[in-house]
Amino acid sequence: MGRRRRNRGIPINGWLAIYKEPGLTSRQVVERVQRTTQAAKAGHGGTLDPFAEGVLPIALGEATKTTGMVLEGDKGYRCWVSFGRATDTGDPTGEVIAEDGKIPSQAALEEILPQFTGEISQIPPKYSALRVDGERAYKKARRGEEVKIDPRQVTIHQLELVSFEQEIAVLDVKCSKGTYIRTLASDIAEAVGCKAHLIRLLRQHTLGFDADSAVTLESLRSHVEAQKLNEVLHPVDRVLDDIPALRLTPDAWYHLKQGQVVTVEQGQAIQTYQGTVRVQNPAGHFGALGELLAADPDHPNSRLVKPVRLFHLEEDSPGAV
Incomplete structure (x- = not known):
């Protein structure tokens, strides 16, 4: 008898700002969100005590890759x-x-x-x-x-x-x-x-979310049943707004996705900045985190971008843009 294929869920990518009611653990909220949305992967952006209430950001799909970066926030x-x-x-x-x-x-x-x-x-x-x-x-x-x-x-x-x-x-x-x-x-x-x-x-x-605009689990269920999840789903890079964004040309974007360091013109980047950047594809959609390095010695008017983390986002999937 063949092995039963496990249901991997729906590839939903993005953040939900959930209003956690008192009495639930943060893990229980994650599990309920995952069951409601049928998302393939879910996590949260900072534990709330069971007795506490308020905004609990939930990361879905590729957004879970950002949780380690954003837990440092105030x-x-x-x-x-x-x-x-x-x-x-x-x-x-x-x-x-x-x-x-x-x-x-x-x-x-x-x-x-x-x-x-x-x-x-x-x-x-x-x-x-x-x-x-x-x-x-x-x-x-x-x-x-x-x-x-x-x-x-x-x-x-x-x-x-x-x-x-x-x-x-x-x-x-x-x-x-x-x-x-x-x-x-x-x-x-x-x-x-x-x-x-x-x-x-x-x-x-x-993480830039507030309790006043957070949705309850009941409201989330209503949005899913009405096929309006996108109304409450935030883009994957919503929590990375404080990181400068850099849009690449088609050629540079192609090579960065292959794991290669790419060259960008000085005018495309913050001239005195070195550090993490949100890398956007030619259409302006978030697709990777990169490190903006010093000027390319062979091209003094340009900068180097090293890929740090790639995000597998389809432009037509929820939360991709």
């Missing part, structure tokens, strides 16, 4: 901090481990916030997906094992108190990759002599 959050008690997870899913009932004044909170802007040191929570001795930290924590995680440097670009009513403070945070908002909340509380934990966390911005 993110924006709105968090709701409840003072008076702390939980072992730092969020509403955990067990209460300390309770003092203390609530800081708004003046005390506003005075302390500047100390948590700029580059700061924080210890990630033991209930996190970080690997400790080859295993996820949260798995060790759930077994009651001691979890030792070293401090790390993160950057808080902006920290603003939006409102403070009763025991709930609402904060807007713009931060670097690797920042744990749960830890930030508990550290702020400790600095004002209180206990606290997050009761809600909303990711507002990441």
Whole structure:
């Protein structure tokens, strides 16, 4: 009996900005998106805790090749901090481990916030997906094992108190990759002599996508059923907008696709720039990442482009342009 051929799915390429509801893991969202779209390959652009909500970028097909590049980007959050008690997870899913009932004044909170802007040191929570001795930290924590995680440097670009009513403070945070908002909340509380934990966390911005324009899983399903996926599918290079683009001639594009270093006229490139470029085919469609090198010694008025990563995109496939 012959082997059954595995269904490889549909070659859909691009990004979806999904609004993750509380209660789902990021992996579960990826799986649901993949089932709904029948995409051959899918991944996400940055984990959200199960209790958290907000924008979760989902990469489909060739877009998954860009996730390693974009995870370094800054993110924006709105968090709701409840003072008076702390939980072992730092969020509403955990067990209460300390309770003092203390609530800081708004003046005390506003005075302390500047100390948590700029580059700061924080210890990630033991209930996190970080690997400790080859295993996820949260798995060790759930077994009651001691979890030792070293401090790390993160950057808080902006920290603003939006409102403070009763025991709930609402904060807007713009931060670097690797920042744990749960830890930030508990550290702020400790600095004002209180206990606290997050009761809600909303990711507002990441990778150029925002929560206001993100689509729910239900809305995605409706778009797919109506054959209107393209209305919510963003191009593969949507998350690479900060990288300069360079359009090649037909001859240069042909040779670059063969893995060859190609020559471009100086006027086609940023004259003083050296580094990664988004390479476009002659029609202006994204097709590769390249490295723009110094001038060609044999052609002083030109530059060299070295192929770094090729993307297999058909111009008539979703997300190719």
